[in-house]
Amino acid sequence: MTTMDKGAPRAGGAVRAPQDFAAGLFLMAVAALALWLSSDLPLGTMRAMGPGMLPRAIAVLVGLSGLVLAASAFVSDGEALTRWHLRGPILILGAVAVFALTIRTAGLIVAGPASMIIASFATDEVRWKEAVIFSVAMTAGCILLFKVALKLPIPVIAFM
Amino acid sequence: MDLFSNLALGFATALSLQNLALCFVGCMVGTLIGVLPGVGPIATIAILLPITFGLDPTGALIMLAGIYYGAQYGGSTTAILVNIPGEATSVVTVLDGHQMARQGRAGAALGMAAIGSFIAGCVATVVIAALGAPLTKLALLFGPAEYFSLMVMGLVFAVVLARGSIVKAIAMILAGLLLSTVGTDLETGQERMTLGIQDLSDGIDFAVLAMGLFGFAEILRNLESPEARDVVKGSIGRLLPTAAEFRQSFWPIVRGTGLGALLGILPGNGAVLGPFASYTLEKKIAKDPRRFGRGAIEGVAGPESANNAGAQTAFIPLLTLGIPPNAVMALMVGAMTIHGIIPGPQVMEKNPTLFWGMVASMWIGNLMLLVINLPLIGLWVRLLKVPYRLMFPAILIFCCIGIYSINNNPTDVMATAVFGLVGYVLFKLGFEPAPLLLGFVLGKLMEEKLRQALILSRGSFSTFIERPVSGTLLAVAVVMLVLALLPSIRKGRDEVFTE
Numbered sequence: 001m002t003t004m005d006k007g008a009p010r011a012g013g014a015v016r017a018p019q020d021f022a023a024g025l026f027l028m029a030v031a032a033l034a035l036w037l038s039s040d041l042p043l044g045t046m047r048a049m050g051p052g053m054l055p056r057a058i059a060v061l062v063g064l065s066g067l068v069l070a071a072s073a074f075v076s077d078g079e080a081l082t083r084w085h086l087r088g089p090i091l092i093l094g095a096v097a098v099f100a101l102t103i104r105t106a107g108l109i110v111a112g113p114a115s116m117i118i119a120s121f122a123t124d125e126v127r128w129k130e131a132v133i134f135s136v137a138m139t140a141g142c143i144l145l146f147k148v149a150l151k152l153p154i155p156v157i158a159f160m
Numbered sequence: 161m162d163l164f165s166n167l168a169l170g171f172a173t174a175l176s177l178q179n180l181a182l183c184f185v186g187c188m189v190g191t192l193i194g195v196l197p198g199v200g201p202i203a204t205i206a207i208l209l210p211i212t213f214g215l216d217p218t219g220a221l222i223m224l225a226g227i228y229y230g231a232q233y234g235g236s237t238t239a240i241l242v243n244i245p246g247e248a249t250s251v252v253t254v255l256d257g258h259q260m261a262r263q264g265r266a267g268a269a270l271g272m273a274a275i276g277s278f279i280a281g282c283v284a285t286v287v288i289a290a291l292g293a294p295l296t297k298l299a300l301l302f303g304p305a306e307y308f309s310l311m312v313m314g315l316v317f318a319v320v321l322a323r324g325s326i327v328k329a330i331a332m333i334l335a336g337l338l339l340s341t342v343g344t345d346l347e348t349g350q351e352r353m354t355l356g357i358q359d360l361s362d363g364i365d366f367a368v369l370a371m372g373l374f375g376f377a378e379i380l381r382n383l384e385s386p387e388a389r390d391v392v393k394g395s396i397g398r399l400l401p402t403a404a405e406f407r408q409s410f411w412p413i414v415r416g417t418g419l420g421a422l423l424g425i426l427p428g429n430g431a432v433l434g435p436f437a438s439y440t441l442e443k444k445i446a447k448d449p450r451r452f453g454r455g456a457i458e459g460v461a462g463p464e465s466a467n468n469a470g471a472q473t474a475f476i477p478l479l480t481l482g483i484p485p486n487a488v489m490a491l492m493v494g495a496m497t498i499h500g501i502i503p504g505p506q507v508m509e510k511n512p513t514l515f516w517g518m519v520a521s522m523w524i525g526n527l528m529l530l531v532i533n534l535p536l537i538g539l540w541v542r543l544l545k546v547p548y549r550l551m552f553p554a555i556l557i558f559c560c561i562g563i564y565s566i567n568n569n570p571t572d573v574m575a576t577a578v579f580g581l582v583g584y585v586l587f588k589l590g591f592e593p594a595p596l597l598l599g600f601v602l603g604k605l606m607e608e609k610l611r612q613a614l615i616l617s618r619g620s621f622s623t624f625i626e627r628p629v630s631g632t633l634l635a636v637a638v639v640m641l642v643l644a645l646l647p648s649i650r651k652g653r654d655e656v657f658t659e
Contacts, residue, residue: 020325023589027331034338037353041345047619049611051345051352058338065331072327079590088383089584092376092556093577099560100573108561115560116553122383125549138554142561150211152565 017078024070031063088122095119107158108147112139167289170516174524179219183521186223187528190230194246195238195540198382198548199555201231201247202597203375205491206367207562209498217499218514222521224495228488229281229471229522233529236273236464237540240266241396249432249467252439256452256459263455267397270537272409272457273464274530275401280417280465281526284472287421288479288519292508295480299505302481304612305623309633311483311602311609314427316637318598320644321426321433329595332586336599337606339364346608359571366494368563368572369600370487372579373586373593375559379552380584399534405457412442412462420466424473427485432594434470435463472522478503479515483602487594490601 015021034055044050099115116135120126146152173179193199205224212220235247240257253273260269315333322329342353343363354360401409419441420434442462443452452459477485482504484490496503501511508515563572583593617623625631
């Protein structure tokens, strides 16, 4: 199984709640990103707020809560960071991406089985034959349900 | 009586053949997803949203509502028979429900859960009918400042009621508000934080965000911590509880219904707290608290009534004030606006058939659930034996088709994958995604009302405090927040959630 440890800050053991510490850093990064993205928006005044007022005000608050969270990680004990698995996120989100890329160009008849088979490999319990048969059957079921019965405008066969 | 003529109108609407069928479909789908762990009402309603485009709005909402409260029924089945909650609201049912099942009393637990839910559903329907009109009148007196303060109060409730760290819950709400500001500014038309991406100029689609955070991230979460399924073997036993069990459950059902209905009305997803509150209360007042956790029927009857009552009264803020108290209600807003209905006090005036039809359909739906659910238990059990390795690819494909169908846009599917990743990171960092979604839902409306109120008051923030209703709402919010932060109460709050 492919795993990696997120750069868990354990320097000197001062951080007593690594998960909270990482969460605080994450929030501060989000705040910084939002402040940067909204830096060109006019603030306006209280009487007539500009488009930049709220995004920046909220971003500052997000950053502050991140700061509080990160600081509290030095004071009280909390949970450790758990291992980050790569297999699940890559295969599941990859399967979704494959669906997005093929639904218009090839249609559900390709996008369905392809994404489901890729996703199936996100777990150790996967069985080749079962995954293939199941995904084809499910796709047929989806075509009947969404296209034939509910008449959604989903491309079934796009390349013909 | 006004109420009676309104209810008569409601039943006339809800009893039409089409609406009955839609109610039935909603209840069945709701039960199905309630039974299946890992598929919640948020993802399901988001998937089915495109299908409702072709229906008339009343029928569409009747069906979607059925999914939501139907899921509360289904969730208990899984909790009792498999020892894992089918829905977030049936977490506490696991404790005593599964113990009863192990003692061969699964039937009684299932039966009592259904009967309790039915009673709660009936009471909640009456509550909605009775509170609808007065609250609508109240809403008409609300100006932008009052609306803003009410939503602030709702968000504070969401923080107080959230599980785990308060700072993290606040951060999630703020992050949701921040996400809601992405897109074109309402007043100046300027693009905000869109990175120049065309698809973002209308803002982030709610269904895309919800499906990413709750659909895909949920799969990733489940793959990482596989749950031990402990499906009860052997017979389920008789479904009808004995007279003694009825007597034991009567007051817990009454108290659970009351608690659930009350908490459900609160903006800020109080419905989730109902079952916890009910369980804690029953345990506190029980003569022998040690029975709890070992198959006490009160521990099933109370919480199950509470979650069903809460699921229904959660419609009150939406239908009367136009404020969605939780993510499912936000999807209802989507379903309504698609049909050109703006949620809020005017719904009852302009679309009385929709309002009362929906209220009446809830009662009919509860009756249907009671009748169709119990005989179908065998079917649900068989469904629960489908392994997760087959379940998640199926969920994935349904989600993909659902998102694609909303705008027929593959970019939406891609965006959902991105939010799936965000959801996974949040899970790893110990954040709950529910408050984020609520912040996002209320964000746009809050900004609009805030700016309106400040224009009216010429830029003075004191308007929020000086106006009596607004000031009171903010005071309640502050008191709640302070109380939640006090060490002694905080401990009690933690206890409620760890039980």
